[in-house]
Amino acid sequence: xxxxxxxEQATTHKIGIYLWIxxxxxxxxxxxxxxxxxxxxGMLRWSLILIFMFLKAxxxxxxxxxxxWERYALVNVLLWPMTAIACFIFLMVAEFEYTVFTRIFxxxxxx
Amino acid sequence: xxxxxxxxxxxxxxxxxMAKDTGSDQTMFKGVHWGKAMMWIFLxxxxxxxxxxxxxxxxxxxSTLVDxxxxxxxxxxxxxxxDVPLLLIAIMTFVLITSSxxxxxxxxxxxxxxxxxxxxxxxxxxxxxxxxxxMQAFEWSKLIHEGVRPWENPFGAPQFGSFFFMITGxxxxxxxxGVIFLFIYAYKTFAGHYDERKRGWFTTxxxxxxxxxxxxxxxxxxxxxxxxxxxxxYLW
Numbered sequence: 531x532x533x534x535x536x537x538e539q540a541t542t543h544k545i546g547i548y549l550w551i552x553x554x555x556x557x558x559x560x561x562x563x564x565x566x567x568x569x570x571x572g573m574l575r576w577s578l579i580l581i582f583m584f585l586k587a588x589x590x591x592x593x594x595x596x597x598x599w600e601r602y603a604l605v606n607v608l609l610w611p612m613t614a615i616a617c618f619i620f621l622m623v624a625e626f627e628y629t630v631f632t633r634i635f636x637x638x639x640x641x
Numbered sequence: 642x643x644x645x646x647x648x649x650x651x652x653x654x655x656x657x658x659m660a661k662d663t664g665s666d667q668t669m670f671k672g673v674h675w676g677k678a679m680m681w682i683f684l685x686x687x688x689x690x691x692x693x694x695x696x697x698x699x700x701x702x703x704s705t706l707v708d709x710x711x712x713x714x715x716x717x718x719x720x721x722x723x724d725v726p727l728l729l730i731a732i733m734t735f736v737l738i739t740s741s742x743x744x745x746x747x748x749x750x751x752x753x754x755x756x757x758x759x760x761x762x763x764x765x766x767x768x769x770x771x772x773x774x775x776m777q778a779f780e781w782s783k784l785i786h787e788g789v790r791p792w793e794n795p796f797g798a799p800q801f802g803s804f805f806f807m808i809t810g811x812x813x814x815x816x817x818x819g820v821i822f823l824f825i826y827a828y829k830t831f832a833g834h835y836d837e838r839k840r841g842w843f844t845t846x847x848x849x850x851x852x853x854x855x856x857x858x859x860x861x862x863x864x865x866x867x868x869x870x871x872x873x874x875y876l877w
Contacts, residue, residue, distance in 0.1 A: 551742075594864075612688075
């Protein structure tokens with residue numbers, strides 16, 4: 531769909547699209563609750579949690595917050611800073627692994 | 642979608658439009674209501690705050706050698722003689738998604754200038770938010786009774802309490818502030834401030850239904866943060 535068309539529609543989206551997204555959010559939340567209910571463990575649990583989380587977040591941002599219909603300049607300004615957060619996460623993962631290592635090391639060797 | 646018209650400015654779609662918009666003179670996002678642009682900037686900074694909380698939680702949980710409390714049991718409820726894991730949290734999640742949906746519809750009806758539907762849906766959103774805060778208060782008092790403190794708890798790693806109260810408390814504050822604004826905006830909608838283009842209390846800006854969309858952005862953001870808290874704090 532080209533963007534001018536999108537912009538014109540932006541003021542009046544059909545109610546159907548909201549109801550669909552709403553329903554999908556319910557279904558996805560139900561699924562993520564089921565991950566806990568059936569007590570999945572390990573990689574299966576983490577990957578399912580992350581998949582459902584990103585799907586839900588994506589749907590909310592794209593349709594409820596209208597980013598799908600928004601001009602690219604705004605989307606760009608909002609999404610690029612997220613890479614900084616991603617970097618921070620990687621840094622802190624390295625940090626906690628190092629902390630665990632030193633703790634175990636000094637507990638074993640006695641300092 | 643909004644707009645102070647800027648003379649001679651034509652919105653160009655696509656990536657060339659993006660470059661033009663980003664590098665344009667005087668103001669960026671021409672034709673976008675300033676309140677909406679500023680709400681997005683605020684939400685971006687709020688994203689960083691919540692990210693810092695969740696990252697410090699990840700770091701704290703990852704680096705402790707004591708077992709982390711098992712959230713499924715800690716947040717479980719005992720109803721009708723059965724232990725249901727995470728029951729209250731699941732209900733809270735559904736309540737918040739429901740209120741997010743009613744808010745999205747309120748924005749839609751706002752742009753169609755359907756005052757009644759818009760007002761009732763904002764009111765429904767506010768009540769959903771209030772229910773959420775109420776259940777969170779119940780959850781807090783339950784855990785406090787069980788002996789969870791920011792510095793200790795009977796279930797495992799002592800850091801659990803401080804992260805729990807900090808993260809859910811900050812989120813709950815956002816919800817509470819949102820509920821207050823939802824009630825104010827429901828009143829303003831019913832009173833017809835947006836149809837009459839009446840000025841607000843602290844601004845010379847004329848009332849417009851775009852304000853409902855701005856409020857909606859905030860409310861959806863609160864729901865968005867809960868999606869991440871639910872995944873990382875309660876399910877992980």
